[in-house]
Amino acid sequence: MPTQGKLEAVCKTVLERITPKPDERKKIEGLAKTLERKVAEAAEYFGVKAAVRLEGSVAKDTWLSGEPDIDIFMRLSPTVPRTALGEVALKVARKATEGARQVERFAEHPYLEAFVDGVRVNIVPCYEAKRGEWLSATDRTPYHTDYVKARLTPQMRGEVRLLKKFMKGIGVYGAEIKVGGFSGYLCELLIIRYGSFLEVLRTFANLRQRMVVDTENHYEGRKDELPLLFNEPLVVVDPVDMGRNVASAVQRQKLYTFVAAARAFLENPSLKFFYPPETKPLTVGELKEALQKRGSTLVFIIFGRVEAVPDVLWGQLYRSQRSLAKLLETNDFVVLRHTVWSDEENLNAFIFELESHILPPVKRHLGPPLEKIEDCQKFLAKHSANPETVSGPYIEDDRWVVLIKRKQTDATTLLSEKLRDGGRSAGVAKEIAQALSRSFKIYKNAEIVEVYSRNSEFAKFLTEFLQGKPKWLEKA
Incomplete structure (x- = not known):
């Protein structure tokens, strides 16, 4: 077990790197004020009455140097219909960020992500709601900001930064559907509850059963109610809304990856947990050799553009992936692993590793x-x-x-037949089925070189998938 001194030395090094310097802080805070003003002016231009406010990590001063996200919230009157909330906000947000690259995102309703002066900006609508009288999920955010700002000391803000950077390094940060990990607000609540980054790690490293964090003691004397309300393995009761689990988006695999990484870091602290080495894709020759030696069969379903915003896209990709894995298993194919990849634009892939793609007749x-x-x-x-x-x-x-x-002895034949019409009968989600019905191609083992050699991001992903082992587990 390393000395406390070694743990603290690694944390000190990382904290110096990720704490914003005065010049960067001045730039981001200035840009945030400018954007607040532009959103307010755009709302006024369209005759939309809105209270505009900076939220998120910049407002709470828990953002990481070099990785700022500016969240501007528009608090609208409850008289605006739910069906129109996203549409109104998108109109205002597009006007306020004219000339910037814009991406429509989707949570409970649409919002706009824009890139202004190289900084990611989210412009999000919510209602001017009283506490506990929520009309949309984002109505809680201003209350979250106020709660965190009132409780984090300057030192604790550094601890939040360490926790966020650690989670990013091991791939469990972000509550969006693509990641299914820990949100920034969840990180902040864990630091408020446990006081420091290392204490959070020690707590999770010792996790052996379902964990409940109720900082405000909403359920004091009523713990027996919790299993009836929440069934997730990690429950963090929202301090501003006792009926909500802040950790509900955390997938089991991400939770237990964090548990394992926490144990490994406390045993052998290293910068690689925060700064994982860049993946060097296998050469085409190395890929062919690795697939040949592997002994299993990798089956790839490659298809093109899906007409959906990224958050909807990932939800449908994951749902379709599970359905296709179940189809294979129902037909007696042994699925060792399966995953999904997308560039969110023009290329998507389902990947299945099978014991064998051929079964006895x-x-x-x-x-x-x-x-x-x-x-x-x-x-x-x-x-x-x-x-x-x-x-x-x-x-x-x-x-x-x-x-x-057997009705089917070849996995590729089974998939080809089921997906010919898009695969809705096999459980493929609507937008994915539409893309598949237009065109798809199935590759087996080294045949994937055709795609691999043309796309560096896919090459990195497949290299990591084949290696399997997380980078923080590699020996230095």
């Missing part, structure tokens, strides 16, 4: 035990003279068994 099918007389009669009627029956029915122990021909 015959399989053993168990019938009912002899004690179930009616079921036995139905089984015999179905299989006795069936041309798909290879052998049997025969008795094995106390039940009927039959050997039958």
